[in-house]
Amino acid sequence: MTMVEQNTPERNTSEPNILVFLPVLPSGELLGSAAELLGAASALGTPVGVILAPAGKGHAAAEAAGQCGAARVFTAEHKVTGSLLTTPYLEVVAAAWEATGPEAVLVPNDVDGRDIAALLSVRTGSAIASDVVGVHRDEEGVVAHHSVYGSGYTTESAPTHGTLIITLREGAVDDRAPAAEPVVETLELNGAGLDEPPGTAASITEFTESVEASTRPDLRGAKTVVSGGRGLGSKEGFELAGQLADELGAGLGASRAAVDAGYAAHSLQVGQTGVTVTPDLYIALGISGAVQHQAGMQTAKTIVAVNKDPEAPIFDIADFGIVGDAFEVVPQLIETLRAKGQ
Amino acid sequence: MKIVVLVKEVPDSYGERKLNLTTGLAEREASEKVLDEITGRAVEVAVSYAESAQEAEVALLAVGPASAEATLRKTLAMGGDSAHHVVDEGLAGADLTLTAEVIAAALERIGFDLVIAGDVSSDGTGGLIPTMVAQRLGTAHATSLDAVEITDSAVAGERAAYGGTVRVQAPLPAVVSVTERLPDPRFPGFKGIMSAKKKPLETYTLADLGVEAEADVPRSIMLSVSETPARMSGEKITDDGDAGTRLAEYLIQRRLV
Numbered sequence: 001m002t003m004v005e006q007n008t009p010e011r012n013t014s015e016p017n018i019l020v021f022l023p024v025l026p027s028g029e030l031l032g033s034a035a036e037l038l039g040a041a042s043a044l045g046t047p048v049g050v051i052l053a054p055a056g057k058g059h060a061a062a063e064a065a066g067q068c069g070a071a072r073v074f075t076a077e078h079k080v081t082g083s084l085l086t087t088p089y090l091e092v093v094a095a096a097w098e099a100t101g102p103e104a105v106l107v108p109n110d111v112d113g114r115d116i117a118a119l120l121s122v123r124t125g126s127a128i129a130s131d132v133v134g135v136h137r138d139e140e141g142v143v144a145h146h147s148v149y150g151s152g153y154t155t156e157s158a159p160t161h162g163t164l165i166i167t168l169r170e171g172a173v174d175d176r177a178p179a180a181e182p183v184v185e186t187l188e189l190n191g192a193g194l195d196e197p198p199g200t201a202a203s204i205t206e207f208t209e210s211v212e213a214s215t216r217p218d219l220r221g222a223k224t225v226v227s228g229g230r231g232l233g234s235k236e237g238f239e240l241a242g243q244l245a246d247e248l249g250a251g252l253g254a255s256r257a258a259v260d261a262g263y264a265a266h267s268l269q270v271g272q273t274g275v276t277v278t279p280d281l282y283i284a285l286g287i288s289g290a291v292q293h294q295a296g297m298q299t300a301k302t303i304v305a306v307n308k309d310p311e312a313p314i315f316d317i318a319d320f321g322i323v324g325d326a327f328e329v330v331p332q333l334i335e336t337l338r339a340k341g342q
Numbered sequence: 343m344k345i346v347v348l349v350k351e352v353p354d355s356y357g358e359r360k361l362n363l364t365t366g367l368a369e370r371e372a373s374e375k376v377l378d379e380i381t382g383r384a385v386e387v388a389v390s391y392a393e394s395a396q397e398a399e400v401a402l403l404a405v406g407p408a409s410a411e412a413t414l415r416k417t418l419a420m421g422g423d424s425a426h427h428v429v430d431e432g433l434a435g436a437d438l439t440l441t442a443e444v445i446a447a448a449l450e451r452i453g454f455d456l457v458i459a460g461d462v463s464s465d466g467t468g469g470l471i472p473t474m475v476a477q478r479l480g481t482a483h484a485t486s487l488d489a490v491e492i493t494d495s496a497v498a499g500e501r502a503a504y505g506g507t508v509r510v511q512a513p514l515p516a517v518v519s520v521t522e523r524l525p526d527p528r529f530p531g532f533k534g535i536m537s538a539k540k541k542p543l544e545t546y547t548l549a550d551l552g553v554e555a556e557a558d559v560p561r562s563i564m565l566s567v568s569e570t571p572a573r574m575s576g577e578k579i580t581d582d583g584d585a586g587t588r589l590a591e592y593l594i595q596r597r598l599v
Contacts, residue, residue: 025505080503085484085510086473109469111486111502118473118483121439127562128438130468143565149359149465155366155567162560167470202484202512205498209506224598248599266523272355272464273379273522281598291356298573302598304589310580317573320592324581332586337599340590 016045016103017072019096021089021116022065023108026080026209028057030064032221033108033170035177038069040135040168041106042177044142049073049182050096052089052189054080062184069177074099076187085202086115088189093120095187102163104135104142109167117165127159133172133278147172150272150295170220171278219268222251224281225300227270229293230257231286231307232326238263240330241285247334253277253297255287271296285326289314306330343395343494343514345388346452347422348445348459348472349404350378351413355464366567367435368465370407377413380460382420382527384520388458389421389528391492399423401452405433405444411543418538419530425543426452432548432555437562440555442474447551449479454515456497461486461519472519482512488523 018041023031030051041047049070053061058075065073074096078088093105093116105120107113109131121128129144136143142164146155158164219225226248228241238258245252254264256271270277272295282300287293289305289312297303298317305318306326315321322329353359353373360372385402392398400422404410407429414425428448436444449457457476462469469486476483487499488507497518498511512518530538548555577592579585593599 023504027505031504080508085482085508085512112504114469115473115483115485118470119477121470122442122474122477125559127560128468128470129562130438130466130470147570148361148567149353150355151570152359153361153567153569155361156565157562158565160561160563164562167468199513200480200482202482202510202516204503204508205511206509207503207506208508281593291358295355302596303573304593306585306589315578316575318578319576320589321575321578322581322585322589323578324585328583329581329586329589332584333589334586336587336590337593340594 017048017100018045019048019050019093019100019102019105020070021093021105021107021113022049022051022061023112024051024053024057024061026054028053028060030061030068031108032218034065035068036170036173036175037106037108037168038065038177039175040173042069043175044104044135044137046071047177048096048100048102050093051075052092053077058186059184062182066182067179069180070182071180073182073184074187075184076189078189080204080207083204085204086112086119087201089116090119091189092187094123097124099185104164104166106166106168109169113167117167121165124163126163126165128165128167129157130167131169132166133169135166147299150291151299169276216245217249217251219251219253219270219275219277222277223279224248224250224283225253225270225277225279225297226250226283226285227253227255227287227297228258228264228285229255229287230261231288232258232263233286235263237327240326244283244285244330244334247337251277251279255293284314284318285330287314288312289317343398343455344401344453345392345398345456345458346401346403346449346454347381347384347388348457349385349402349414349417350381350460350463351375351404351406351410352378352463352465359465361567363567363569365435366564370409375409375413377417378460378463378465380462380464380520380522381417383522383524384458384460385417385420385422386525386527387490387520392421401426403445403448403452404428405441405448414543415538416530418541419534420527421534422541424541427543427545428548428551429545430548435564436555438468438470438474439559439561442471442478444548444551444553445471446475446478447553448546449475451546451551456492456514457517459517459519461521472517476517479515479517482516483518484510484512484516485519487518487520490518490520490524
C-alpha cells in the first residue's frame with residue numbers, strides 16, 4: 001500500500017481519531033448506514049472515513065462521507081471480481097489505522113463488516129465489541145452498548161486496553177454528525193490485496209449486482225416498518241403489507257412463519273433469526289408475535305398490531321392493538337389517511 | 343477429508359432467556375439449553391457431504407460448560423464420527439478474543455481440512471468467531487455462505503456483498519460459515535441416537551490446549567447489565583367496522599404518518 005496523494009491534514013490532536021469503514025455500492029453511492037456510523041463516531045472523537053470504491057467513484061464517495069460528517073477520508077479504488085475476499089477492505093482500513101492510530105474502529109454489522117472486524121482484531125490483537133447499538137465515552141475511554149437476548153437486557157462493555165473494534169447494528173443509532181469538508185487522502189492498493197500469501201484467502205470469482213426491484217426503504221434503517229405474518233393467508237394476501245408499506249413510505253418486513261410459508265422473501269424476515277429493527281413505528285399485520293419475532297422488533301418506539309386472534313401475544317407489547325381482520329382494517333386506514341391528506 | 347463442525351449450545355430462543363444481573367453471565371438454569379438452530383444446518387452440510395464423499399470424517403467441536411456434552415451427544419445422533427469438548431472454569435464470561443483462541447487451539451489439536459460453523463449465533467449475535475479462527479489458523483475464510491459446494495481441494499459458495507452477491511472460492515484448509523438459507527438438519531433416527539452413545543467424545547481443559555485465560559492481552563469486559571423494562575400493552579380495540587379510521591387518527595395524532 002502506498003500513499004499517492006496527501007494533503008497535510010490539520011490534525012486535531014486533542015480529539016482521538018475514530019475510524020469508520022463506509023461501504024460503497026457499485027453505483028458509487030455510500031450505503032445508507034454511513035450517516036449513523038459517522039454519527040456514532042462523532043460522539044467519540046474525530047470521524048475518519050475509510051472507503052474502497054469502484055474505479056472512478058472514490059472522490060464522490062469521499063465527498064458524500066464529508067456530508068455525513070467525516071473530517072478526514074481515506075479512499076482507494078478497486079474491482080470486486082478477481083480480488084481476494086475481505087483482504088482489499090482490510091488493507092485500506094489497516095493503512096488508515098497506521099496513519100491515524102485510532103482509539104476505535106467502527107464497521108457495520110453486516111457480512112463484510114464482520115469479516116473486516118474479525119481479521120483486524122486478530123491482526124492487531126485488539127478487543128471487539130459486537131452487534132453494538134450505541135456508544136459513549138467515559139473517563140476511561142470508549143464504552144459500547146449492547147442489546148442482549150432480543151432486547152431483554154442492555155449491557156455495556158469496554159476494552160481492558162487498546163483500540164476497540166466495534167460492529168454497529170444498523171438502524172440503532174440516532175446521532176448524526178454535522179457535514180464537514182473532509183481532508184481526502186487517496187491510497188493505492190497493491191494489486192487488490194493479492195500480496196496475501198497464496199492459499200490463505202478466498203477469492204471472489206463473480207459479482208452479481210442485485211436488480212433494484214424495490215424502491216422501498218431498507219428494512220434496517222426505515223423509520224416505519226410494516227410487517228406481514230401468516231395471518232395474511234397467502235402470497236397474494238401478503239401484498240396487503242406491501243401496499244400499506246408503500247402508502248407510508250415504510251420498509252417491508254415479515255414474520256418467520258410468513259417467510260417459511262413462502263409468502264415473503266427471506267431477506268424480509270424480522271426476528272431473532274433475521275433482521276432486528278428499531279423503527280419509530282412498527283405495524284404488525286396478521287403476526288401472532290412469538291418470542292422469536294418480538295426479539296427483532298420490540299425496541300420499536302410505537303407498535304401497532306392487527307390480528308384476528310384476541311389472544312395473540314403481539315397484543316401484550318402493542319401500543320395500539322386491533323382485534324380484527326387486516327383485510328378490513330388496512331384498506332380503511334389507507335382510505336382515511338388519503339382523505340386527510342397524510 | 344476431515345471436516346470439523348463448530349457446535350454451539352444456546353438458551354432456547356423460543357423461551358425466556360435471562361442474564362444474571364450481578365455477574366452479567368447467562369442464567370443457565372433459566373432456560374432450556376438447545377443446539378443453536380444455525381449449528382444444525384452446519385452439521386447437515388458436513389454430514390451430507392460425508393455421505394457422498396469417498397473418505398470423509400466429521401468431527402464436532404464445542405467450547406462450553408459441562409451441559410454442552412449432552413448437546414454434543416444429541417448432535418452426534420444427526421451424524422458425525424466423534425466429538426470434542428473444551429470445558430474449563432476459566433472460560434466463564436470469555437470474550438470473543440479468548441473464545442477464538444481456544445477454538446483455534448482445539449482445531450490445531452484435532453486437525454482439519456474444512457471447518458464449518460453457523461454464521462451468527464442466536465445468543466451472542468456476534469458472527470465474528472469463524473473469521474477470527476481462520477485468521478489465527480492462517481487459513482482462508484468464506485463466511486455467511488448462502489450456498490456451499492465442497493470438493494476434495496476447495497470450498498465454494500455464494501454470499502451477500504454490497505449491492506449484490508459474490509461467488510467465492512477458497513482452497514482447503516478453510517473455515518466457512520453458513521446462513522439460514524442452508525437446508526434444515528435431518529431428524530436423528532433411532533439408529534443415530536443409539537450409535538451416538540458409542541461415538542468417542544473427548545474433553546480438553548485450557549491447560550491441555552496451552553491457552554492462558556488470564557493472559558494480559560486486550561479483552562472486552564462487561565461493565566454493566568440491566569434488564570429492559572417489560573413493554574406494556576396500550577390501547578386494544580375490537581374492530582366494529584371503524585378500526586381503520588381509528589388507527590388513522592391514532593397515527594396522525596402522534597405524528598407517526
